[in-house]
Amino acid sequence: xxxxxxxxxxxxASAEAHRNGxxxxxxxxxxxxxxxxxxxxxATVVRHGPVVAKAHAADTDPGELSVxxxxxxxxxxxxxxxxxxxxxxxxxxxxxxxxxxxGLPVDPRAPRDAPWEATATLLAALHAVPTDVLPGPxxxxxGPLKAARAVERMRGAGEHPDAxxxxxxxxxxxxxxxxxxxxxxxxxxxxxxxxxxxxxxxxGDGSWRLIDIDDMGxxxxxxxxxxxxxxxxxxxxxxxxxxxxxxxxxxAGGAAVxxxxxxxxxxxxxxxxxxxxxxxxxxxKSVAEHRELDADERDVIDACARIAHLPDELTPAPxx
Amino acid sequence: xxxxxxxxxxHTYNRNGVQIEQCSGCRGIFLxxxxxxxxxxLESQWSQQAPPAPPQQGYPVAPAPAWGAPRHGGHHGHHGHHxxxxxxxxxxx
Numbered sequence: 001x002x003x004x005x006x007x008x009x010x011x012x013a014s015a016e017a018h019r020n021g022x023x024x025x026x027x028x029x030x031x032x033x034x035x036x037x038x039x040x041x042x043a044t045v046v047r048h049g050p051v052v053a054k055a056h057a058a059d060t061d062p063g064e065l066s067v068x069x070x071x072x073x074x075x076x077x078x079x080x081x082x083x084x085x086x087x088x089x090x091x092x093x094x095x096x097x098x099x100x101x102x103g104l105p106v107d108p109r110a111p112r113d114a115p116w117e118a119t120a121t122l123l124a125a126l127h128a129v130p131t132d133v134l135p136g137p138x139x140x141x142x143g144p145l146k147a148a149r150a151v152e153r154m155r156g157a158g159e160h161p162d163a164x165x166x167x168x169x170x171x172x173x174x175x176x177x178x179x180x181x182x183x184x185x186x187x188x189x190x191x192x193x194x195x196x197x198x199x200x201x202x203x204g205d206g207s208w209r210l211i212d213i214d215d216m217g218x219x220x221x222x223x224x225x226x227x228x229x230x231x232x233x234x235x236x237x238x239x240x241x242x243x244x245x246x247x248x249x250x251x252a253g254g255a256a257v258x259x260x261x262x263x264x265x266x267x268x269x270x271x272x273x274x275x276x277x278x279x280x281x282x283x284x285k286s287v288a289e290h291r292e293l294d295a296d297e298r299d300v301i302d303a304c305a306r307i308a309h310l311p312d313e314l315t316p317a318p319x320x
Numbered sequence: 321x322x323x324x325x326x327x328x329x330x331h332t333y334n335r336n337g338v339q340i341e342q343c344s345g346c347r348g349i350f351l352x353x354x355x356x357x358x359x360x361x362l363e364s365q366w367s368q369q370a371p372p373a374p375p376q377q378g379y380p381v382a383p384a385p386a387w388g389a390p391r392h393g394g395h396h397g398h399h400g401h402h403x404x405x406x407x408x409x410x411x412x413x
Contacts, residue, residue: 232384264384264385272387
């Protein structure tokens with residue numbers, strides 16, 4: 001069942017966890033070589049006891065990954081990003097590997113405990129870091145590129161009756177949001193925020209840290225708020241939770257939106273792009289898995305249909 | 321008072337402060353001058369107030385984009401998603 005990459009990461013993680021020798025007593029994991037947290041072309045993640053080994057995408061630019069890991073290790077972000085362990089490696093098929101301490105993730109079964117305020121506060125701190133103190137050159141934040149790749153994946157998946165609405169919503173976005181021209185903004189951004197991107201810091205007081213540096217870089221900080229914003233707009237996130245998140249971001253002095261008033265002029269384009277990205281991936285996955293769209297996926301595609309039918313005067317003028 | 325139509329006795333009722341007489345025989349209703357206007361006014365006030373639920377105190381409506389999902393009034397403005405649990409969408413790219 002396990003792939004060569006998973007087995008290699010298991011060996012890497014075990015070696016890193018037991019650098020100082022001694023028998024493996026890793027929480028009952030002695031009989032199982034590894035615990036697979038993810039196994040996708042863009043990220044294979046294996047845990048062994050206190051260590052997580054991550055194989056990045058095969059097309060990862062080693063220089064950019066090194067800068068991003070350096071940012072995660074930088075003292076200015078010690079309370080924001082989980083810091084990597086110092087080792088690195090490469091898999092047999094050329095995927096770069098990084099090592100991280102294992103931290104407890106957000107519990108998907110406990111929606112009431114979702115750390116909306118902590119997430120917002122971490123983002124505000126991330127966006128406030130002066131980029132000139134960080135390792136560089138800082139690559140661009142890859143949010144728009146991920147959206148473009150999701151649309152490509154939908155196109156490659158085959159026919160689907162809802163693809164037209166998603167394409168129309170995509171076509172209405174400005175070029176920068178489709179990764180066709182440089183994006184505005186010079187803030188340090190996470191680039192792929194969702195609730196799977198937070199873990200409790202295992203080395204400190206257990207407070208939350210952001211993980212997954214693959215899309216991190218310079219860009220429009222509104223992109224990091226735009227996934228919760230899109231969930232709220234699509235009806236997937238309760239207004240109270242959205243208000244908590246946005247309020248905490250503003251209270252922490254976050255730079256992506258004005259301190260008060262309507263935040264949507266800043267959020268609208270990234271939130272529409274992430275709605276399209278989510279809808280495109282839903283279609284691609286449902287076609288590949290030969291299944292119907294679920295209720296959440298249907299809500300996101302319905303939002304694309306509404307975006308596609310927006311009167312021109314309700315569509316903010318594209319900025320470049 | 322006798323019903324002017326069938327002669328049966330009329331009974332007096334009070335509806336939202338308006339006195340009306342109804343015939344116990346043919347069920348016809350007799351309105352005094354101005355009572356029809358009073359009832360019409362009450363009806364229009366009721367229909368204006370009824371459909372939009374009064375806003376919940378302490379829960380200001382969060383601004384949403386023009387393409388946002390239609391929001392139905394409900395407890396605390398929630399959108400009826402709790403029965404779907406915590407979508408896995410909130411945990412993935």
